[in-house]
Amino acid sequence: MTRIPFESMYEVVTDAFVRAGMNQSDAETCARVHTESSCDGVYSHGLNRVARFVDYLQRGWVDAKAKPAPVKKLGVIEIYDGGYGPGILNAFFATDRAMAIAAENGVGIVTLRNTTHWMRGGTYGWRAADKGFVAISWTNTESCMPSWGGKNPRLGNNPFVMAVPRKKGHIVLDMAMSQYSYGKLQVTRLKGEKLPYPGGFDKDGNLTSEPGPIEQSMRILPTGYWKGSAFAILLDTLAAVLSEGLPTNRIDQIGRGSCTGCSQVFIVFDPRQLGGEDFTDQVADSVADYVNGSVPAEDGREVRYPGQSTLRIRADQRANGIIVDDGVWAEVLKLAGREG
């Protein structure tokens, strides 16, 4: 276990992306997001995704040069075609455009079709909240889990994000529709541990907390059983309808995985034009305080609001360096041409 300073990781990842064909400015933007996600502890969509993103650039599955192209404008709604450009750049464009529309109209809605993996969904919630906006965003994905009652993959994990700005720390939800990610299953299996709660079915249809049999069956559990399954179906349908884009079943036909061809929705409100900044803060504080004031189920354990832990991990890793897996870091150094 090594700790790498934020700026060092940022520079290395930037170099890796430049070597894969991105221009310096775009590479820096994407590298900053991967580094920030790692700094926040979300390695699955940070450092651990650098190699796969480079691979997709090299295959041409992500088009480093594509820019979002306008498809339709309808009042406060704008639809763009992502042209299979880098998902982070497309999603930044959409978030920023939605904020600009919201600044003028109270609400802005931007949808993206034919885009690629946006990496960590929470990125766009934190970005909007940092500028004082309320955000609701989601993406569909290729299928990775069965519908409730089925046993072959039919649903994406379709991450869903909600964010409310708050001076003492934004309240941010970043929630995929599977109870656990395949990344979590893998990490748990490699440690020889069990999942804290059942995460799927084995090949015989028994609910299990053992990660290995779930990875084999691909019968990963929707969050909340039938509920996460239903929510995933609606998020998928709405994303495709509102972006005039592809639903999961068509993304599966493309068959490139990793959200290639996905549809995304960005709904942004400006609370300064509604109850105002102080009112928003009062509401958000009262919610956070109420949660924090819970009687803990285990003595001495805090009860936290969504986003609270992130701020602590971020502060620690900003100050002391970002903990990395040595193998993953070595691979990224190699992609950046820094080995030896």
Place this chain on the structure above:
Amino acid sequence: MTRIPFESMYEVVTDAFVRAGMNQSDAETCARVHTESSCDGVYSHGLNRVARFVDYLQRGWVDAKAKPAPVKKLGVIEIYDGGYGPGILNAFFATDRAMAIAAENGVGIVTLRNTTHWMRGGTYGWRAADKGFVAISWTNTESCMPSWGGKNPRLGNNPFVMAVPRKKGHIVLDMAMSQYSYGKLQVTRLKGEKLPYPGGFDKDGNLTSEPGPIEQSMRILPTGYWKGSAFAILLDTLAAVLSEGLPTNRIDQIGRGSCTGCSQVFIVFDPRQLGGEDFTDQVADSVADYVNGSVPAEDGREVRYPGQSTLRIRADQRANGIIVDDGVWAEVLKLAGREG
């Protein structure tokens, strides 16, 4: 077990509401919703809620005469104060107003503060989809479950609704944030059965599928453990911020239960002005077909999209009468002045 024809139930419930102080027209509107919910199999917010709604009218906790009053208009967003009027009437007003705004602008957003229980959330999704609109709606509620990691109630079950219109049958999600409702716990306990999956913690903090110990501890499980807890927190915060209304912690201070003083959000899109009716139908059909085409986990069992079962129950009970619990029906007959 008795079956009551739709129109008979509708007339009886109308009479009960008129006797409780509503005018004929409002009573008919509310009675139709309670009857439709029962017809769709959602008794918890249909026939089984008639007595409590009557009680709230009689106590003056629901003001039969209140009408939604405009608070603010900001482009396609409108905020109304529900004045503690009947939740169904307020939510119908909000849904219809959001559809009218969406018909002109592609999207319409109406929020309600100081309203009361909207009964079955799905009502407003089905209503919008019946008129060809896409809808996203939610409400906050008084607290009924602990935050993840806590053991006293701090979160509402905050039902969340999404609907997409489809000629062959709308796709509709109606999802509360607890894994099971207290109603489901009660019904399961009375049958002497266990829940199909763990539904909460007993007083010693052990996860259990036995309904009784969960009812006692009030440690009902959020759907998907920490995920449903986080989602409930964000739905609450956004509902209060966007309606300039009350979050759960303030609703708890009112202390009247049953969503008295709650905040609601209605976001409606007109897909006819986006990809068009045929495109929306194609997307929705492809999603429904993909789900229906799953390999079933149990031989001979269908894998269904959200809303599919509802249509079958509805068709059966419309044709053959609505199955009622004899005790509940007798109570409603009495409230309608029909006993003996």
